[in-house]
Amino acid sequence: MKGGAARNSRDEAGPGGEAKGSAEGRSWRPSEWAAGRPAKDDAGAGKQHAALFAESRYPSATTCGTCHPRHFEEWAVSQHSYAQLSPAYMALQNFINLNVNGTNGDFCIRCHNQVGMNMEEPTGISNLERHPTSREGITCIVCHRVGNIYNKASGRIALVEGDLLQPVYGPSGGAELKRVLDNRDKYRVVTSADEPGRKIHTEVIEFKEMSTSTFCGTCHDVTLLNGFRLEEAFSEYRASPAAAEEETPFAALQGLKGQDHGSNDA
Numbered sequence: 001m002k003g004g005a006a007r008n009s010r011d012e013a014g015p016g017g018e019a020k021g022s023a024e025g026r027s028w029r030p031s032e033w034a035a036g037r038p039a040k041d042d043a044g045a046g047k048q049h050a051a052l053f054a055e056s057r058y059p060s061a062t063t064c065g066t067c068h069p070r071h072f073e074e075w076a077v078s079q080h081s082y083a084q085l086s087p088a089y090m091a092l093q094n095f096i097n098l099n100v101n102g103t104n105g106d107f108c109i110r111c112h113n114q115v116g117m118n119m120e121e122p123t124g125i126s127n128l129e130r131h132p133t134s135r136e137g138i139t140c141i142v143c144h145r146v147g148n149i150y151n152k153a154s155g156r157i158a159l160v161e162g163d164l165l166q167p168v169y170g171p172s173g174g175a176e177l178k179r180v181l182d183n184r185d186k187y188r189v190v191t192s193a194d195e196p197g198r199k200i201h202t203e204v205i206e207f208k209e210m211s212t213s214t215f216c217g218t219c220h221d222v223t224l225l226n227g228f229r230l231e232e233a234f235s236e237y238r239a240s241p242a243a244a245e246e247e248t249p250f251a252a253l254q255g256l257k258g259q260d261h262g263s264n265d266a
């Protein structure tokens with residue numbers, strides 16, 4: 001970031017939120033958009049530390065992928081993994097924020113990037129400054145570390161924080177996991193932080209609601225602050241004959257892309 005030409009004023013707002021040049025002449029500055037949420041530590045080693053610490057709070061999809069490779073592969077090529085990286089989304093969000101003096105705030109990003117928002121990253125920093133799990137957009141823990149149905153909350157979701165050992169929420173619960181944990185030596189997994197070896201979540205909490213379309217509707221209806229309905233995949237689906245006929249609403253919304261989320265192969 002340092003010393004670069006001020007091509008993109010957004011990139012000039014450091015984690016501390018100080019805007020450097022480039023935003024002069026505008027009534028709004030990136031630092032204000034970043035809403036005064038300074039990163040805890042800005043220095044080299046401190047930054048590395050912070051990154052490690054964050055991984056222990058919000059594990060990456062690559063970590064989950066070591067044991068769930070098929071789920072990882074399907075997710076990695078889906079739009080969900082692209083939600084915080086999409087240049088179209090970034091450009092549109094920046095354009096809007098610049099033109100409404102920042103009053104749009106976290107409206108876009110809180111639905112495209114829950115990890116970053118839970119970590120209290122500033123909204124207006126470059127993706128290069130974000131924690132790797134934050135760049136993953138709608139990543140594994142955004143769906144599997146959520147124990148509530150939020151309905152149409154415009155994507156404002158509180159994630160359950162913690163390292164890999166923390167429970168995950170899944171459709172069928174922990175029976176299969178229990179079998180694995182009862183045979184730790186065979187499967188070579190460990191369940192405490194100080195034991196060396198391959199760590200695993202210690203529990204799966206059954207969360208049947210995640211197999212309903214309402215779960216997806218948390219983010220798949222976008223209503224703008226002025227009430228304009230920008231996206232309404234979920235409402236359209238609910239109003240359609242398909243909703244009445246569909247045995248698993250989840251499968252119907254999935255049909256948006258015609259992709260199967262995948263069977264369990266861990």
Ligand code: HEC
Pocket residue numbers: 079080082083084086089111112114138142143155157215216217218219220250253254256257
């Ligand atoms: C936490 C928010 C969130 C939840 C929950 C969520 N999605 Fe998404 N979804 C997104 C975002 C954001 C995008 C757009 C990503 C992008 O391209 O920038 C997206 C994109 C998609 C797409 C691609 C759409 C297209 O036009 O290419 C499909 C399909 C999809 N989601 C299906 C689902 C299904 C099925 C569920 C429920 C199991 C679900 N989503 C739950 C946020 C969410």
Ligand code: HEC
Pocket residue numbers: 061064065068071072073075076080138139140141142143144170171210211250261262263264266
């Ligand atoms: C957009 C939300 C969403 C994301 C992102 C997501 N999942 Fe899922 N996942 C689901 C839903 C919903 C189900 C339940 C599907 C059902 O009811 O059959 C599920 C089911 C599962 C299951 C249980 C077995 C199965 O296939 O039904 C595993 C394991 C799993 N996911 C792992 C992962 C991993 C690993 C990632 C990241 C690489 C991931 N998921 C990302 C929503 C998501």
Ligand code: HEC
Pocket residue numbers: 082083086087088089092093096107108109111112153154155218219220221222223231233
């Ligand atoms: C409530 C959640 C939510 C909010 C808020 C939201 N989006 Fe999205 N966004 C989505 C979903 C879901 C999709 C996928 C839509 C689909 O294809 O059905 C999407 C898709 C997109 C896409 C097309 C795919 C891509 O990434 O290139 C762009 C661009 C985009 N959003 C930009 C924005 C901008 C800019 C804002 C703020 C004005 C915003 N979004 C606010 C959920 C949201």
Ligand code: HEC
Pocket residue numbers: 059060063064065066067068140141144164168169170171172173174176177178180189198199200201204206264265266
């Ligand atoms: C060390 C291996 C390992 C790692 C790492 C791992 N899992 Fe699992 N996971 C398992 C095993 C084993 C099971 C039990 C068998 C099954 O249900 O697939 C399981 C089950 C699940 C289920 C299914 C629950 C259900 O209701 O069917 C979900 C969801 C899940 N894991 C998500 C995740 C997520 C998200 C991560 C990353 C934060 C992750 N897992 C990391 C091994 C692992």
